[in-house]
Amino acid sequence: MSAEFSGGPENSALSELLDRSIPADAEAIATVVDAISETLARLEVPEQKRFEVALAVQEALANAVVHGCGNDRSKQIRCRLKSDPQGRIVIIVTDPGPGFSPDLQSDPKRGENLYADHGRGVYLIRQLMDEVQFERSGSEIRMWKY
């Protein structure tokens, strides 16, 4: 079964570690990324894994700001961090936008795309995280790290 659709651990077994809402503003992203990094450090998550999660969260929030909210600071983006008893974590980013089709993203590693100035965010998230799910027509992303 594709990692895209395997569903992850049961939601009922998840503990909520962080629940933040920020305005759709690039400058607000750092506060959430830093809070998640600090939380994972307290949980003694290894540095490599913390980096990969932090970058994936950065990318997801950036997409939410730009594509989900059109850089409209009056809109809010929600980011939650949860974990299960086995130490697996999930980050859920939700925006109020209409969503998008992640399967329609072009391959950023294809020749003509290598010099593009955008279009790498979703690809990076999929490379960094162990499982990625898009819900609500793409306006919510769930990213798992095992």
Added chain:
Amino acid sequence: MDINVRKRSQVQVVQLRGPLRMGPAVDGLRQTIQEAVGGGDTRIVLNLAEVPMIDSSGIGLLVRFLASTKQLGGNIKLVQPNKFAVQTLRLVGVLNLFEIFDDDDAAVDSFA
């Protein structure tokens, strides 16, 4: 992000400090490079030793200006990207587009 620029041997050496990510950091570096190129300086060294993270916006900026400076006969060369920056550049397939050096002197000398 802190951006420090100095000129050595007709090469702009740009020292960055902080995450290179969407927002003021990428905007600031974009302006810095645009000013350099606008002033005729297309040979640029970016010292990334104190850059803990580069996101896709930062990467987009780097490759866009790599292409444009090369078209003008220049280049953008990188100094001391950390292991995470290297990992990110490699993941999206652009690491090999850049020349990477251990220090500013070597990068500047490579333009000769």
